[in-house]
Amino acid sequence: MVRNQRKKKRARQRAERTGASYTSATAGTTHVHEPLPDVDVLTRVPQAAGRTLDLVLAARLVAACRAGCQPCQRSLARKLRTEERGTLAALAGAVYGPLPSPGFVASQATQEWAPLARAGKADPVAAAAALAAVEAMSDDAASDLLEDALDHWAVGGIGADEVTDMIKTVMSPGAPPRQRPADPLDGLRAAGVTVVTLDDLGLGDDVDPYHLAPAYGVFPGYTGPESDPDRMPMLTLYPETEDAGIDDLEARTDWEHWGLHGLPDSDPQWRVRARIADRSLQGLVHTRPDGADGVELWRATEAVSMPQQWWDLLDRTRHVLVTGPVTEPDHQALAAAGDAGELLAVVARAEFV
Structure with missing residues (x-):
């Protein structure tokens, strides 16, 4: 009996010392x-x-x-x-x-x-x-x-x-901003290859460049809990075509790498267009200095009313944190991409139409 008590005491001391469970300490498997x-x-x-x-x-x-x-x-x-x-x-x-x-x-x-x-x-x-x-x-x-x-x-x-x-x-101070990758067409031009773009063909409105570019879908979220005074609505991009992804976003945007902490830079030329009549989102575009549309990353194919809470926050803040890409339209994929350092992000303006 005394020997067993001493053994139990030593096991408890070992558990306290190592942090292991009492059972592991007793069995000597720490x-x-x-x-x-x-x-x-x-x-x-x-x-x-x-x-x-x-x-x-x-x-x-x-x-x-x-x-x-x-x-x-x-x-x-x-x-x-x-x-x-x-x-x-x-x-x-x-x-x-x-x-x-x-x-x-x-x-x-x-x-x-x-x-x-x-x-x-x-x-x-x-x-x-x-x-x-x-x-x-x-x-x-x-x-x-x-x-x-x-x-x-x-x-x-x-x-x-x-x-x-x-x-x-x-x-330490924040990492330097990422460098936008060079346009691969510039390399072809430098090598003496003649490059013909849609603009060169002069097709005008006969061809919609949006349907020729990588395609994305979006899903809504929030940047923080309801108690966060800086909370804003959020949209996350996920690929809908094989050529969509982080390489495409790096080539077509100046968005910074983002790890789900703090807020990325704001760029008022990125616009999330929203229709007041039915609380639906219309698209995500980057406007040129003259106000014309430039890069169009996403366009709604049908009118879907946003949740009232999300819409009310959009109406109050007039800004949206846009991030991506993620592999699947869910928040677990978003967290995984953030942990892996595979997100780009920007704070865009809301433009009501």
Whole structure:
């Protein structure tokens, strides 16, 4: 009996020390996902407010996420939530402190905490308030915040040495704007090949160039929760022909790469046309300086009334965040494309007709 009690005690101590479940510790099946990422950067995160952090626990949790080990994630995350709220605040602060927005796919807990994290970047008092907010969270809210933060730490299955680089990149000034790819026809012209375009043929209105270009569909959404004062309506493009996709959008637009955080640049020459009579969308075009239509990315084939809430927001903001492309017209595909860095975006004007 005494021997069994000692064995159980050692198993409990091992579980507490490693973060593994009691059952795993009893069976001697605890393991570590290696190599562990370097998370020393957490000691410099202001939202930790000078707390002593459990860097080993944090590194093991990030490594488990990268390895996709659900049992380890659950047990290590539980230990972090219940015993190491300072470490949790540092993990989340390293992500949401620098970001201008947590992104509309983030949980409500993260949406509410992210402004505190941003305020704590350069203000020790605000940083301490951000930590206090994490310590006061319910277990469910802390779980949501931690899960959102770990999605960033484990993004793309990157290597151990790159995790710290990811955080440093997030904390550095924004990346330079993308360069629009050169027109492939320019290369042909430079090689002496005669290039004939539709404009050269002088066919006028006999040919509609829209039907000769890659085709897209759109589906509606929002940039954030209803509580977000900067919320605006959103349209996401998905390919309807094989030649539609990110290469086509890069060639035909100046849209910037967008990762579901903050807002992309606004370009008033991009217009989302909407008909007031039936609350339907008519098309997405880029107008030339003289007001004539230039690039037409999408045209409605039938009148479909937009949801009243979406339309009311459009009427109030007069702007639409347009992004794409995604593989399928659903929000999970949108989140996946954003995580993979495969989205372009722009804030377009609403033009009512």
